Protein backbone atom coordinates (compact mmCIF):
# COMPACT_ATOMS: atom_id res chain seq x y z
CA UNK A 1 0.00 0.00 0.00
CA UNK A 2 2.75 2.36 0.95
CA UNK A 3 4.65 1.35 -2.12
CA UNK A 4 1.54 1.91 -4.25
CA UNK A 5 1.08 5.39 -2.88
CA UNK A 6 4.69 6.25 -3.49
CA UNK A 7 4.49 5.07 -7.04
CA UNK A 8 1.37 7.04 -7.76
CA UNK A 9 2.78 10.09 -6.05
CA UNK A 10 5.97 9.89 -8.05
CA UNK A 11 4.25 9.86 -11.42
CA UNK A 12 3.36 13.53 -11.54
CA UNK A 13 6.87 14.37 -10.41
CA UNK A 14 8.37 12.36 -13.21
CA UNK A 15 6.08 13.88 -15.78
CA UNK A 16 6.87 17.27 -14.38
CA UNK A 17 10.58 16.63 -14.74
CA UNK A 18 10.22 15.48 -18.34
CA UNK A 19 8.23 18.55 -19.20
CA UNK A 20 10.80 20.75 -17.53
CA UNK A 21 13.59 19.07 -19.51
CA UNK A 22 11.81 19.40 -22.83
CA UNK A 23 10.85 22.98 -22.05
CA UNK A 24 14.49 23.69 -21.21
CA UNK A 25 15.57 22.02 -24.45
CA UNK A 26 13.09 24.07 -26.40
CA UNK A 27 14.32 27.24 -24.78
CA UNK A 28 17.93 26.32 -25.50
CA UNK A 29 17.07 25.58 -29.13
CA UNK A 30 15.26 28.88 -29.43
CA UNK A 31 18.15 30.72 -27.82
CA UNK A 32 20.50 29.13 -30.35
CA UNK A 33 18.29 30.20 -33.24
CA UNK A 34 18.44 33.76 -32.03
CA UNK A 35 22.23 33.89 -31.68
CA UNK A 36 23.69 36.58 -33.86
CA UNK A 37 26.03 35.73 -36.68
CA UNK A 38 27.86 37.31 -39.60
CA UNK A 39 27.81 35.76 -43.04
CA UNK A 40 30.82 35.00 -45.22
CA UNK A 41 30.96 33.62 -48.75
CA UNK A 42 32.81 30.45 -49.62
CA UNK A 43 33.46 29.46 -53.22
CA UNK A 44 35.26 26.76 -55.11
CA UNK A 45 38.88 27.85 -54.83
CA UNK A 46 39.69 26.70 -58.37
CA UNK A 47 38.29 30.06 -59.52
CA UNK A 48 41.75 31.57 -59.09
CA UNK A 49 41.21 34.98 -60.65
CA UNK A 50 38.28 35.89 -58.45
CA UNK A 51 38.88 33.77 -55.37
CA UNK A 52 40.46 36.71 -53.55
CA UNK A 53 37.38 38.86 -54.23
CA UNK A 54 34.86 36.24 -53.12
CA UNK A 55 36.15 33.48 -50.87
CA UNK A 56 35.94 34.42 -47.20
CA UNK A 57 34.44 37.84 -47.94
CA UNK A 58 31.79 39.03 -45.51
CA UNK A 59 28.29 39.89 -46.70
CA UNK A 60 27.39 43.56 -46.35
CA UNK A 61 24.16 45.55 -46.77
CA UNK A 62 24.24 48.56 -49.07
CA UNK A 63 21.51 50.52 -50.88
CA UNK A 64 18.83 47.91 -50.19
CA UNK A 65 20.83 44.91 -51.44
CA UNK A 66 23.40 42.40 -50.21
CA UNK A 67 26.98 42.46 -51.53
CA UNK A 68 30.34 40.96 -50.69
CA UNK A 69 32.71 43.17 -48.80
CA UNK A 70 35.06 43.86 -51.69
CA UNK A 71 35.58 47.17 -53.40
CA UNK A 72 37.88 47.66 -56.36
CA UNK A 73 41.07 49.60 -55.59
CA UNK A 74 40.58 53.34 -55.73
CA UNK A 75 36.81 53.03 -55.63
CA UNK A 76 35.00 55.69 -53.64
CA UNK A 77 32.08 53.38 -52.99
CA UNK A 78 30.82 53.63 -49.42
CA UNK A 79 31.43 50.43 -47.54
CA UNK A 80 28.31 48.56 -46.52
CA UNK A 81 26.94 47.63 -43.14
CA UNK A 82 28.11 44.09 -42.21
CA UNK A 83 25.29 41.56 -42.13
CA UNK A 84 24.70 40.79 -38.47
CA UNK A 85 21.57 38.81 -37.98
CA UNK A 86 19.60 35.90 -36.62
CA UNK A 87 16.53 33.78 -37.28
CA UNK A 88 13.22 35.24 -36.19
CA UNK A 89 9.63 34.07 -36.48
CA UNK A 90 8.12 35.79 -39.49
CA UNK A 91 4.84 37.37 -38.41
CA UNK A 92 1.71 35.75 -39.76
CA UNK A 93 3.55 32.76 -41.24
CA UNK A 94 4.64 29.32 -40.12
CA UNK A 95 8.28 29.82 -41.01
CA UNK A 96 11.33 31.56 -39.66
CA UNK A 97 12.50 34.75 -41.26
CA UNK A 98 15.97 36.22 -41.15
CA UNK A 99 16.73 39.66 -39.76
CA UNK A 100 19.87 41.76 -39.77
CA UNK A 101 20.90 45.02 -38.22
CA UNK A 102 21.03 47.75 -40.83
CA UNK A 103 22.67 50.31 -38.57
CA UNK A 104 24.27 50.27 -35.13
CA UNK A 105 23.36 53.77 -34.06
CA UNK A 106 20.42 53.92 -33.82
CA UNK A 107 20.14 50.12 -33.71
CA UNK A 108 17.72 49.05 -36.46
CA UNK A 109 16.65 45.70 -37.86
CA UNK A 110 15.31 44.73 -41.29
CA UNK A 111 14.08 41.50 -42.85
CA UNK A 112 16.29 39.75 -45.39
CA UNK A 113 14.28 38.62 -48.41
CA UNK A 114 14.55 37.62 -52.06
CA UNK A 115 13.19 39.83 -54.81
CA UNK A 116 10.97 37.45 -56.78
CA UNK A 117 11.67 39.20 -60.07
CA UNK A 118 15.42 39.77 -59.90
CA UNK A 119 16.43 37.03 -57.39
CA UNK A 120 18.51 39.59 -55.51
CA UNK A 121 18.92 39.31 -51.75
CA UNK A 122 17.49 42.49 -50.28
CA UNK A 123 16.62 43.98 -46.91
CA UNK A 124 13.56 45.93 -45.93
CA UNK A 125 10.61 46.31 -43.60
CA UNK A 126 7.83 43.73 -43.51
CA UNK A 127 5.67 45.58 -46.02
CA UNK A 128 8.50 45.50 -48.54
CA UNK A 129 8.93 41.74 -48.14
CA UNK A 130 5.26 40.92 -48.71
CA UNK A 131 5.21 40.25 -52.48
CA UNK A 132 8.56 38.45 -52.25
CA UNK A 133 10.31 35.45 -50.64
CA UNK A 134 10.93 36.05 -46.93
CA UNK A 135 11.66 32.46 -45.88
CA UNK A 136 11.80 29.81 -44.61
CA UNK A 137 15.42 30.43 -43.63
CA UNK A 138 17.34 27.68 -41.94
CA UNK A 139 20.80 26.26 -41.36
CA UNK A 140 22.41 23.01 -42.49
CA UNK A 141 22.49 20.10 -40.08
CA UNK A 142 25.94 21.10 -38.81
CA UNK A 143 24.51 24.63 -38.27
CA UNK A 144 27.33 26.17 -40.32
CA UNK A 145 25.68 27.19 -43.56
CA UNK A 146 22.67 29.29 -44.47
CA UNK A 147 19.70 27.67 -46.20
CA UNK A 148 16.61 29.10 -47.83
CA UNK A 149 13.60 26.98 -48.82
CA UNK A 150 15.62 23.98 -47.69
CA UNK A 151 18.43 24.55 -50.16
CA UNK A 152 21.84 26.18 -50.24
CA UNK A 153 21.39 27.84 -53.58
CA UNK A 154 23.23 31.12 -53.49
CA UNK A 155 25.36 32.73 -56.15
CA UNK A 156 27.27 35.98 -56.45
CA UNK A 157 27.28 38.02 -59.63
CA UNK A 158 29.90 40.57 -60.66
CA UNK A 159 27.59 43.49 -61.41
CA UNK A 160 30.45 45.97 -61.85
CA UNK A 161 34.20 45.48 -61.95
CA UNK A 162 35.09 43.75 -58.67
CA UNK A 163 31.62 44.30 -57.16
CA UNK A 164 29.76 41.13 -56.27
CA UNK A 165 26.06 41.08 -55.46
CA UNK A 166 24.35 38.12 -53.77
CA UNK A 167 21.50 36.24 -55.51
CA UNK A 168 19.26 33.26 -54.81
CA UNK A 169 19.44 30.58 -57.48
CA UNK A 170 15.96 29.22 -56.81
CA UNK A 171 15.96 26.67 -59.64
CA UNK A 172 19.55 25.61 -58.97
CA UNK A 173 20.59 25.98 -62.61
CA UNK A 174 21.14 29.77 -62.86
CA UNK A 175 17.92 30.13 -64.84
CA UNK A 176 15.88 33.12 -63.74
CA UNK A 177 19.03 35.07 -62.93
CA UNK A 178 19.84 38.21 -64.89
CA UNK A 179 22.77 37.68 -67.24
CA UNK A 180 24.63 40.86 -66.37
CA UNK A 181 27.97 39.48 -65.40
CA UNK A 182 30.16 36.66 -64.20
CA UNK A 183 28.33 34.27 -61.83
CA UNK A 184 29.82 32.06 -59.13
CA UNK A 185 28.15 29.46 -56.93
CA UNK A 186 28.78 30.22 -53.27
CA UNK A 187 27.83 28.90 -49.90
CA UNK A 188 27.05 31.40 -47.17
CA UNK A 189 28.73 30.51 -43.93
CA UNK A 190 27.35 31.50 -40.55
CA UNK A 191 30.08 33.08 -38.46
CA UNK A 192 28.91 33.21 -34.86
CA UNK A 193 30.01 36.44 -33.29
CA UNK A 194 32.12 34.77 -30.65
CA UNK A 195 34.45 33.75 -33.51
CA UNK A 196 37.79 35.57 -33.74
CA UNK A 197 37.33 36.30 -37.42
CA UNK A 198 34.38 38.55 -36.77
CA UNK A 199 35.83 40.48 -33.83
CA UNK A 200 35.97 43.61 -35.94
CA UNK A 201 32.21 43.76 -36.20
CA UNK A 202 30.27 45.65 -33.57
CA UNK A 203 26.82 44.25 -33.36
Ligand SMILES: *[C@@H]1O[C@H](CO)[C@@H](O)[C@H](O)[C@H]1NC(C)=O
Pocket residue numbers: 125126127128
Ligand atom coordinates in the same frame (compact mmCIF):
# COMPACT_ATOMS: atom_id res chain seq x y z
C1 LIG B 1 8.54 50.43 -45.37
O1 LIG B 1 9.51 50.97 -46.21
C2 LIG B 1 8.97 51.75 -47.27
C3 LIG B 1 10.13 52.12 -48.20
O2 LIG B 1 11.23 52.63 -47.49
C4 LIG B 1 8.28 52.96 -46.69
O3 LIG B 1 7.73 53.74 -47.73
C5 LIG B 1 7.19 52.49 -45.74
O4 LIG B 1 6.62 53.60 -45.10
C6 LIG B 1 7.73 51.53 -44.70
N1 LIG B 1 6.63 50.96 -43.97
C7 LIG B 1 6.62 50.87 -42.66
C8 LIG B 1 5.41 50.21 -42.07
O5 LIG B 1 7.52 51.29 -41.96
